[in-house]
Amino acid sequence: MRWKILIVEDEDWAFVGLKEMLTALYGESELIFTNAKEVQEAVMTINRNQFDLIFMDIHLMDGLSFEIFKQVSIDVPLIFTTAYEQYALEAFQNKGYAYLLKPFDSDELAEIMKRIEPLLPNVEPRLKQRFLVKYGNFLKSLAIADIAYFMAEDKELYAVEKGSGIAYIIEDTITHLVSQVDPTVFFQINRKFLVRIDAIQSMLKISRNRIKLELMPSTPEGIVVIVSEERSPKFQKWLDQ
Known part of the structure; x- marks a missing residue:
């Protein structure tokens, strides 16, 4: 089974970096990525699709991502990403499973994913030869x-x-x-x-x-x-x- 991952992120470098780190962990063939850059775009994307995991930046082009929760219900693991530590409490109050600070660290991401894997559909990690x-x-x-x-x-x-x-x-x-x-x-x-x-x-x-x-x-x-x-x-x- 492949994981469908939504990355709500308005900075291209952050989207690409996160995508590359996850691909290095699990292999390109096991992951399907979708990107949303704005609050309303994220709301429409979540309403129209079923995702296994969501990464969500807090500061978006048209406001804070916390506005998304006023319009949709999210019942899959959610990881907040931001460069600002002061939003940590509000992130967890909005059912955030983890809090990943920018710039992203591959070791920190790997540790978070290790904790989240039991909550996701079974996917065999790509083993190196x-x-x-x-x-x-x-x-x-x-x-x-x-x-x-x-x-x-x-x-x-x-x-x-x-x-x-x-x-x-x-x-x-x-x-x-x-x-x-x-x-x-x-x-x-x-x-x-x-x-x-x-x-x-x-x-x-x-x-x-x-x-x-x-x-x-x-x-x-x-x-x-x-x-x-x-x-x-x-x-x-x-x-x-």
């Missing part, structure tokens, strides 16, 4: 099957290759990667590591909710891999599925 990575000045297309784990360190994100242990730089974020890999194969154990199941060499429980991992290939000297307390229960369920 390979990543463009670099090592020094050399570029390589690295297959997902050849990646043991992803590691964030020193403001860089690395894809560590099976066997060789080479850490290639990848232009992405851990948060974004989670939606692009098979969740039965990879698990985000903390803010810095997304690991493949068969890269886990050994596990040691060091406290009630903390688990130390040894990975293969080994991590650089001095880097200890710990499953965070917050993620530990889900990690153990993941191991037992």
Whole structure:
């Protein structure tokens, strides 16, 4: 099933940017976008169509988008977008599910979408088969099957290759990667590591909710891999599925 998304936004750069970020998360073939730039245009569009998700800027060409709610009833997840934090309370009073500040941040959007997905029709995220990575000045297309784990360190994100242990730089974020890999194969154990199941060499429980991992290939000297307390229960369920 494809998601029908309405973006009520009068700035072209914001509409295009939001569209590109969502497409990167789910794939172009899974999303249908509609744009409305004014209050009355949005009212007519909502009355004539059925949407699965609505993004709504607060400041529009002909007024505040809160005027829309006086004319139509919205019963699908609604995310307000704006550059002004002072409208947050009114946004939530108008059944806003989330509040996304401009300029848009892809990590923040990914987190919001992760919370909203259970409320939407089932759509399988597009899983990546390979990543463009670099090592020094050399570029390589690295297959997902050849990646043991992803590691964030020193403001860089690395894809560590099976066997060789080479850490290639990848232009992405851990948060974004989670939606692009098979969740039965990879698990985000903390803010810095997304690991493949068969890269886990050994596990040691060091406290009630903390688990130390040894990975293969080994991590650089001095880097200890710990499953965070917050993620530990889900990690153990993941191991037992």
